[in-house]
Amino acid sequence: MEIFDMKVLRNVLVPVASVTGSTFLLYDSVFSSRTEGFTPFEMIMGIGLLFVFLSFTDFVKKHESVWAFCFTIVATSAVNFRVSYAFADLLIDNVLAKIGVIYVSCIMLLSIEEILVLAVIRLIWLKQNDKGFQKMHLRDVRRRERMLERLYEKIEYIDRKYDGYSYRVNHNRGPDVEELEKYFENWRNTKCS
Amino acid sequence: MAKVNVKGKYPCRANWVSVFKKGDKYIARDGVGDEEYEISANVARYLLSLDGNTHPLKVEGYEEEQCARMYNYLNRRELIRDSGSKIILGTSKIHTLFIPNKPFSKSSVFKILNAILMTSFLPVFILGLYRILCCKYSADFDLMLPGIVIGILLTMVPHELGHAIAALSYGAYVYEFGLLRMGLLPGAYVMIDEAKLKSKLYKAQINMAGIEVNVLLAGICMILISLGKDGNIWYKCSGFLFAVVFELLIGILTNIIFYKGLDGEHTLTNLLGVDCGDLESCVKANIDALFSPRRREKYFEKNGANGFAYMVVGVVWILNQTVIPIFFAAEAVEIFGGLVRWIWRFLT
Numbered sequence: 001m002e003i004f005d006m007k008v009l010r011n012v013l014v015p016v017a018s019v020t021g022s023t024f025l026l027y028d029s030v031f032s033s034r035t036e037g038f039t040p041f042e043m044i045m046g047i048g049l050l051f052v053f054l055s056f057t058d059f060v061k062k063h064e065s066v067w068a069f070c071f072t073i074v075a076t077s078a079v080n081f082r083v084s085y086a087f088a089d090l091l092i093d094n095v096l097a098k099i100g101v102i103y104v105s106c107i108m109l110l111s112i113e114e115i116l117v118l119a120v121i122r123l124i125w126l127k128q129n130d131k132g133f134q135k136m137h138l139r140d141v142r143r144r145e146r147m148l149e150r151l152y153e154k155i156e157y158i159d160r161k162y163d164g165y166s167y168r169v170n171h172n173r174g175p176d177v178e179e180l181e182k183y184f185e186n187w188r189n190t191k192c193s
Numbered sequence: 194m195a196k197v198n199v200k201g202k203y204p205c206r207a208n209w210v211s212v213f214k215k216g217d218k219y220i221a222r223d224g225v226g227d228e229e230y231e232i233s234a235n236v237a238r239y240l241l242s243l244d245g246n247t248h249p250l251k252v253e254g255y256e257e258e259q260c261a262r263m264y265n266y267l268n269r270r271e272l273i274r275d276s277g278s279k280i281i282l283g284t285s286k287i288h289t290l291f292i293p294n295k296p297f298s299k300s301s302v303f304k305i306l307n308a309i310l311m312t313s314f315l316p317v318f319i320l321g322l323y324r325i326l327c328c329k330y331s332a333d334f335d336l337m338l339p340g341i342v343i344g345i346l347l348t349m350v351p352h353e354l355g356h357a358i359a360a361l362s363y364g365a366y367v368y369e370f371g372l373l374r375m376g377l378l379p380g381a382y383v384m385i386d387e388a389k390l391k392s393k394l395y396k397a398q399i400n401m402a403g404i405e406v407n408v409l410l411a412g413i414c415m416i417l418i419s420l421g422k423d424g425n426i427w428y429k430c431s432g433f434l435f436a437v438v439f440e441l442l443i444g445i446l447t448n449i450i451f452y453k454g455l456d457g458e459h460t461l462t463n464l465l466g467v468d469c470g471d472l473e474s475c476v477k478a479n480i481d482a483l484f485s486p487r488r489r490e491k492y493f494e495k496n497g498a499n500g501f502a503y504m505v506v507g508v509v510w511i512l513n514q515t516v517i518p519i520f521f522a523a524e525a526v527e528i529f530g531g532l533v534r535w536i537w538r539f540l541t
Contacts, residue, residue: 059498065465066502073509097527100520104450107513111449111457115401118464122394130393130466132496132503133475 011058018053022046022075030079046075050117054125062129068121072114080109199289200278201245207274208292209368209384212237221272224296224366224386230270239263240272249273278371285375287382296366296386307362310355310402314409321415330421332431340436347437348407348444349381355406359399360385363392393463400459404445411441451513465506476507 025046029039050071054060060067084105088098122128197205206212209224212232219237221230232240239260242252250260267273274280278289324330357367360383368384387396414434421428449457453473462472482492483504493500 063499063502066499066506069461069465070502070505073505097523100523103516104520107450107517108446111451111461114451115449115457115460115464118461119394119397122397122464128466132499133465133467133472133479 007058010056014056015053018049019071019074022049022053022071023078025049026075027078027082031082047117050075054121062127063132064121064125065118065128065130066132068117069114072117073110076110076113077106080106080113083109196294197243198245199274199276199292201276203245203248204243204268204273204275205245206240206243207272209386210240210272212241221267221270223270223272224368224388225384226271227386227388228270230272236263236266240267243273245276285373285380287373288371289369290371292369293367296368297364298361299364300361303358303362306358307398307402310358310405310409311398314405314412317412317416318408319412321412321419324419325415328419330419330431331423331428332418332421332435333428334432334435336430336433337436340433341440343433344437344440345379347410348440349379351406351410352403352444352448353381353383355402355404356385356399357383359402360387363387363390363395363399365390365395365399393466397460397463400456400463404448404456407441407445407448411438411445414438414441450517451510452517453514472510476510479503479507480511 023046025042029042029046032039032042050068053071054064054068057067081102084102087105088101092098092101197208199205199208207223211222211224213220213222219232219234221232221237221240223229235255239252239255240263243249249264250257252260255263264273280287280289353370357370360367366386366389368386370383371381373380373382385399387399390396390399414437417427418431418434418438421431427434448455451458451461458472465472467475479492479500482488496503
């Protein structure tokens with residue numbers, strides 16, 4: 001059967017095993033029940049599993065950064081939550097405030113980890129296919145440009161009709177232009193998003 | 194291109210705008226907004242003649258009506274800046290402090306400084322943290338208040354200088370440096386154009402350099418605190434240094450979040466490979482595909498399993514954009530409530 005093909009198995013087993021292993025190792029390195037204190041060896045192993053995942057999984061090829069981002073979110077979630085909880089528990093009594101602080105400190109820790117991990121990944125895998133974001137973005141930009149051009153034509157038409165030559169030193173936007181700018185902002189927010 | 198006099202009597206061409214010829218077309222490039230406008234030869238000549246000393250309606254070779262029309266056109270595209278060093282840009286009031294003669298530099302000093310910054314910030318911070326947690330020292334908390342005031346400047350100004358050093362070392366353009374005010378919040382800024390850089394790592398380093406400087410300064414301050422012994426200068430300054438470290442750490446942690454407009458978001462955007470630096474529209478376009486079965490099918494057909502990874506990035510980004518403002522608003526209400534309670538108790 002195709003499902004037992006080695007390639008398929010590898011692409012399922014390696015991600016699952018590396019993510020769960022990394023999550024456990026990273027958590028255990030900081031909050032181990034067996035040893036007291038921080039164990040750097042487990043942390044190195046946990047980070048090493050990320051590279052195992054990126055090297056041995058087929059669908060990750062040329063998209064290492066994005067997958068490393070996803071991997072880091074899952075693998076560090078447990079340890080980030082525990083660290084944030086310990087921090088919030090130490091400082092705050094209110095439950096709602098505690099939830100907020102836990103969430104924000106989780107995000108802070110995650111951002112630091114992501115930046116460190118992604119910088120290393122970019123250094124190792126220099127050539128990556130970044131078109132997943134790029135194509136979407138360019139299409140969106142072109143659409144927005146077309147809309148802007150149409151709007152500028154409209155503004156210029158109104159400008160010519162009513163107050164084409166308004167100019168004041170140190171206050172160079174005439175009142176009707178300001179209104180149009182507001183209109184432009186609303187228009188952009190509603191149509192482009 | 195002739196240098197403009199931003200402190201002149203009249204509005205001038207914005208110093209971050211360059212005009213050049215591409216084939217038979219003239220292009221006005223807004224280096225800060227990263228936008229290019231195709232303009233006619235007439236408008237290009239008019240824009241170049243706005244140097245701050247020329248009245249925008251009395252440019253040689255043009256009639257007044259023609260000048261007004263071109264002025265309105267250019268001003269609407271933010272290619273012209275008001276006269277004086279204090280101007281309003283978007284929602285913030287900016288005060289230009291320094292405009293370099295050339296927006297780029299080939300000097301190796303910046304490369305060396307950037308290399309030192311990149312290699313030293315983490316070891317110095319770890320050493321500082323180790324010394325402050327594990328070594329014996331004595332501290333005096335007398336100078337906390339001046340530390341808080343000066344700490345604000347020490348957090349912002351070197352932060353922006355870090356961005357500028359990294360940008361100049363990689364050959365990006367630095368247009369100006371100054372102070373700004375958004376509502377009541379003070380800040381500093383540096384205008385950088387990194388569009389011509391191709392390496393995403395370079396761009397990421399430019400965006401990260403500010404935080405790296407803050408981390409380095411925090412590390413140095415912590416090492417100095419740990420040198421405090423009864424009566425010596427570091428003992429006397431320890432309160433001041435503690436306040437500075439506290440503000441630097443707050444600055445680092447708030448700036449590194451994956452939130453729109455912050456350095457952390459810019460850095461992650463570069464590292465994820467979004468070349469144009471606008472993750473928002475990419476995320477919206479990706480998430481947009483989820484809500485229509487036809488588009489969803491097409492999307493996953495094109496991107497395969499990687500489409501899932503892009504979606505995860507999008508979901509995390511959107512979560513951050515929604516929850517973080519709520520948290521900070523709640524914190525502001527809490528602080529304001531505390532302040533009101535304190536004043537009420539003080540008065541009664």
